[in-house]
Structures are given as C-alpha cells and as structure tokens.
Amino acid sequence: MATPSTTVRPDAAPFVHDGDGPVGFLLSHGFTGSSASMRPWGLHLAEQGHTVRIPRLPGHGTSWQDLNRTPWQAWYEEVDKALDELRERCDRVVAGGLSMGGCLALRLAEQRPGDIDAVIVVNPAVASKRLDLKFVPVLQHVVPSLPGIGNDIKKPGIDEYSYDRLPLKALTSMTRMWSDVRANLSSVTAPLLFFRSAEDHVVDPLSRELILAGVSSQTVEDVTLDNSYHVATLDYDAPLIFERTDAFVARHVLGSARA
Template identity: 65%
Template sequence: MSDSTTPPVRPGTEPFSADGGPVGVLLSHGFTGSPASMTPWGRELAAAGHAVEVPRLPGHGTTWQHMNTTTWHDWYGEVDAALTRLRSRCEFVAVAGLSMGGALALRLAQQRPADVGALVLVNPAVALKRLDLKLVPLLSRVLPSMPGIGNDIKMPGQDEIGYDRTPLRALASQLQLWRDVRENLHRVSAPLLMFRSLEDHVVDATTAGLVMRGVSSRDRELVELTDSYHVATLDHDAQVIMERSARFIAEHAPSA
C-alpha cells in the first residue's frame, strides 16, 4: 500500500515469488526497469521446481521522480533481503541480474560468497565508455532527468514497463555502485555465466571485458547473443538464456 510519498505501483511491475525445492534463484531487473523484464524467466524456473524471487527494486515501477529519492543502497538492500529469504529455505541459491541488476548480483557475490552458489549475468553494467557520464554528478544537481534508455528490445510488442525519463540523481548513485563493484571484482569466486548481446544500444562491451578479466571465478563462460538488444530476457534470445542458465544452475547445484 502506498502512502502520500510513495506513488502507486504500476500494473505489471509487481514482484514475483514462488516456492520450490532446495535450489533457489534470485533475479534482479535493471536501472529504471521493472520485474516485468525478469518475471517470464522466473516463471520458467519456478515451473522447473525452483524457488524464485524477482524483487521490485525501490523507486522502480512507480515514477521516475520517485526513483530520484532512492539510492543504490536501497536497491542493494532489496536484493540482499531477497537473498536472505531464499537462503532461509534453500540449500543452494543462484543469483541472476540484467544490466544494473548484474552489478547488484556481482555485489552480492562479493559481500556474501557463501550464499551465492552461481552467477548469471545478462548484459551487465558496471562501466560505460560514454564520456558524458562524468558530468552526471554535476548535472544531477540542476537537472532532474534526461531522456530514458528503456525498452531496447528487438522483438516487437515487448515492454519492460520502465521509465521514459532517466532520473539523474538516481543515475549518479548508480555510478557510485558501479565503482564499488569494479573495485571488488576480485572477490567474486562463484561460477559465472554471462550473456552479452552483440547489438546493445544501452551497454557497450566495456563491462563484459572488465568482469571476465576481473573476477576470481575458475568457472566462467561468455555467451554472445546474436538476435537481441539490451533487454535480452524479453527478446528473441530469451529461450537461449533460459535453457543455458537452467543447465548452468543444474551443473553447479548440489544433486538432490
């Protein structure tokens, strides 16, 4: 229930949760996106018998103005709590993230290595080549928003139910998250499966290289997606992501 300071949650952006067996999967959506980008994947995992959590990050699924009142600490706190819920009832938990959700997943693996059994990243973001990002901390003090980055999806008719504006104070906070995650990549030891769209209009190839070189994971694999844009979980390659990630999780989860 919303109060006077929290706008109503937009239909279709509600969190998704499912009970299941001893293997759990936490899926995090990206910056200015919503659970709509991850729930189909979550339902597929739930149908396979896994416990699933797809949280709605604070400030998302409402308004971009509301998101400007939140920071990366709020977003991380939500996925951290979801991981705790899954670990309370599961023997093994894999964490998956799209875009900024990938940064949050990496941070969970850095801070809670005993609780993250495997990592699955889809077009994760912890750095970009865009030089204008250096201006964001200053711009955020005088401008509330700039044009949005949502719905970079090749398949017609798909909608991640994100914002059409990018809240700049929130973006400045995301840049702080990225820096924190980059500085601690060496602390990631969980098996890692990364999907990267060859044509992505939001995230360039910088993050993939940094992560694949920077983590300590002995088991790491990069899969290139040829028929999807940034929100690949709702795009033509979604089934590839679902099938490959299901096999990856099964390979690393302790046999029941």
C-alpha cells in the same frame, strides 16, 4: 503541480514463487526497469520446480521522481533481504540480473560469497565508455532527468514497463555503486554464466571486459546473444538464456556439493 505517483504499477510488482526443489533464484531487474523484464525467466524457473524471487527495487515501478530520491544502497538492501529469505528456504542460491541487476548480483557474490552458489548475468553494467557520464554529477543539479533508456528490445511489440525518463540523481548514485563493485570483483568466486548481446544500445562492451578480467571464478561461461538487444530476457534469445541457465545450474550447482 501534480504530486508524482508512488503507487506501484501491477506489472512492476515483485514475483514470488516457492518451489519444491533445493535451488532458489534471486533475479534483479535493471535501472529504471521493472520486474516485468525478469518475469518470463522467473516463470520458466518456477516451472522447473525452483524457488524464485524477483524483488521490486525501491524507486522503481512508481515514478522516475521517486527513483531520483532513492540511493543505490536501498536497491542493494532489497536484494540482500531477498537473499536472506532464500537462504532460509533453499540449500543453494543463484543470483542473476539484467543490466544494473547484474551489478547487484555481482555485489551479492562479493559481499556474501558463502551464500551464492552461482551468478548469471545478462548485459550487466559496471562501467561505461560514454564521456557524457562524467558531467552527470554536475548536470543533476541543473536538470532532474533526461530521455529514458528503456525498451531496447529487437522483438517488436514487447514492453519492459520502464520509465520514459532517466533520473540523473539516481544515475549518479548508480555510477557510485559501479565503482564499489569494480573494486571488489576479485572477491567473486562463484561459477559465472555471462550473457552478452552482440548489439546492445544501452551497455557497451567495457563492462564485459572488466568483469571477465576481474572475477576470480574458476568456472566462467561467456555466451553471445546474436538476435537480441539490451533487454535480452524479453527478446528473441530469451529461450536460449533459459536453456543455458538450466544446463549451467545442472552442471555447476546441482552437480556439485557446496564448499
């Protein structure tokens, strides 16, 4: 049997840009995805003069078998390390993410509130109404993977370069991270910009309900994306995400002093 590849695909490589402004952005991709899903957002922010980091989460961009050997703590350690780097370079830091990446951004805001000046999430996942998820902890010992969940994009011809299989051990680990993040949502006090696609075939509305009800942020902007599916950062509404990000940061990050 051939050994699964651990070579990182070029389209999944981390994105690094050092800007000349005071704000740094840490953007995290989603489960089984890659930095390609965040690159247009990162490029836009770089053009505005911001410092940007889009890490490659461990187990991603290589093979789904590799991801199946990677616990959620490794994903969090990667974004935590990137936050350390940004705090050394930038006066203020914004944590953002898509899907599971949004969950990681929220955890950073929970664990390190003094280091996060704002949180921007796109279709974040912290829970699911899917009843079959209850069986995954058992099913993972029977089959290693199921068909993939990637490329839920309305715009034709776009590829987020995700795995075509859903690794079940990694999925089980992610649901444990969800529980951890849900239990600490009240610790999130940073301004929050929340993007939610009206039609999302991957993350159901439960996550939005729990996050908006759970955080302690005084400033919350809830934006509906009417012309995108789950991977909205690559979809028709991507320009709206970029525009609202700029306005939100101008008002709530650049326009206010750190506490």
